[in-house]
Amino acid sequence: MGILEVKNVGKRFGGLKALDNVNLNVMENTVHAIIGPNGAGKSTLLNCLIGKLIPDTGSVMFDGQSVLGRKPHEINQMGISRVFQTPEIFGDLTVFENVMIPIFAKRDGAFRMHAIESVRRETDIVEAAEAMLADVKMLEKRDAHAGSLSRGDKRRLEMAMCLCQQPKLLLLDEPTAGMARADTNNTIDLLKEIKASRPITMCIIEHDMHVVFSLAERITVLAQGTPLVEDTPENIKGHPKVKEAYLGEAAH
Amino acid sequence: MLGLQAKDFRLLLIVVAMTMLAPFILNPFPVNSAMAQFNAGYPDLMQRFVIFGIFAIGFNILFGLTGYLSFGHAAFLGVGSYAGVWMLKLLTMNVVPAILLSVIVAGLFSVIVGYVSLRRSGIYFSILTLAFAQMSFALAYSVLTPLTNGETGLQLSLDDPRVLGVTQVDGTIPAPHLFGASMRASYDLVLGGWQFTFNVGYYLSAVVLVLAFYLAIRIFRSPFGLMLRAVKSNQQRMSYTGLNLKPYMLAAFVISGMYAGLAGGLMVAMDPLAGAERMQWTASGEVVLMTILGGAGTLIGPVLGAGFIKYFENIFSKINDTVLHQWFGFMPDGLEDVVVFIVHPFIGKGWHLTLGLLFMLVVIFLPGGLVQGGQKIGGLFRRKAPADDSATRKQPAE
């Protein structure tokens, strides 16, 4: 039994079959990578998992429950958090406020009317936010405007925001895209640390094979909206179909 | 203090001082001086300053925090006014029940308007609120005449039942009062050439404004306020963080609707009548101008904006050509006429023109409103002072 079970999911945009009969099984407490060329439908698949898109066909089960027909905030409260391909953060707020919001969402649920108390007096929230910023080494930037951070820091902040919620499943959409090698290695270390320190399942979309082979326990290769193969990293490396469809193409 | 940070507490103290000392601050010129017409310290106008201040504070909780621009907030003020007058007609001339009912009725009405309008965002939300307000105006103006007395407006009459009070006193309608203290009672303090008026109605409104302002500070600094700012910043991230936008938005909408109702109730307490024109779209637009002019999203901005616009409306509009000729009398005759001719369109009935130009200047050069202007001036002084921890003034919600 996987924590995430995607069955026969299809999604069309007009005449384009972005996803065609996708089956995916992500096992609990593993890191599962999805790789594939640009336009393969990877981001679209994640969109179908978090309620941003509704698939035309098929089913998506998380933790034994269907996510289809639920609103994005309900799906998140079930335990799925996502880091987006272009960072989605609260650009007008400070780094610290950005981290506090998901902690509030975790503690208080989708809505709670705390209109009189001061944010500063919510000591448990403040402490948790400080601890999280220390974890991702951003504590000295706590009062900076999130919108003014570098791209790498925005990604790190978004990851911290997702981790604050202690999700059961963390979806990462190209978390190292556009990063320098050093930043990429930092991200790999951070993700390894996270994985080691708590029970969490990760589903990661990545182009950088170094990242994929450092982290993933299972790999699914997606091409033109359909999974080609699913296997361990060792077997994927040598797979002729994969070389042809993806690795060959990525090497140009 | 009072659960506020030092900075916010200072702001509250400033507002307390401004409102409590308003009769002095607004009457700086001796009664018989040529400048006396710039005095704004008479009860009627001071009441309007604070009542519109309350209206704008509430509007800012919606617009300033969430960025949702309602173009129909005057409807809540109007509904509150009607409810208040009915309370004065039917129950008692004591203003407390009237004000309370104004707030409650405006709150209930804003639940309905908000529930429908918040199905859309951006310009569509604004249009929906505008449509609601115009419908309310039309209803009040004609369809609901039994409730609103149509175009004449709802007034007290000599045969109102007033079950907990008296219908008439010596053949006249009694004045609204607060546990016996008449809203119209005033005390004049004459000091040399100066005269200062202390009015019960004004002080009631001023105390309510201070409370409303205090509540707004608490809301701004609360987790709820943080969520509202998150709505403005990134709705997508908010819902993928497990937060349900709808109830947060509706709560903000209803709170600001209740502030509008409170303003409407106070208006009625000062002057017990209500007319449909209070709900017209121009009235809704005015509170938008006040908030933007003062500084949307700042705490004190809306209060300043409200005072600014009401001052213009009441003082600038009273300057006429005779006054201008007095001012420019020192010039040679021909030049005097030319100057008066040039200035003429901007004063008297032309005050809208002046206000419009000012508004444009502020929006273009001070997008943060008068508050940003104040910060810039403050910054100039600070730069002159040596050794200073600069660059700490970027706090958005001051």
Ligand SMILES: Nc1ncnc2c1ncn2[C@@H]1O[C@H](COP(=O)(O)OP(=O)(O)O)[C@@H](O)[C@H]1O
């Ligand atoms: N909202 C959308 N509307 C129309 N076409 C879309 C939309 N989202 C994605 N697509 C198309 O679907 C295909 C898959 O896109 P995407 O899932 O972003 O690919 P990947 O993330 O694997 O690079 C692409 O051809 C893309 O243009």
Ligand SMILES: [Mg+2]
């Ligand atoms: Mg993508």
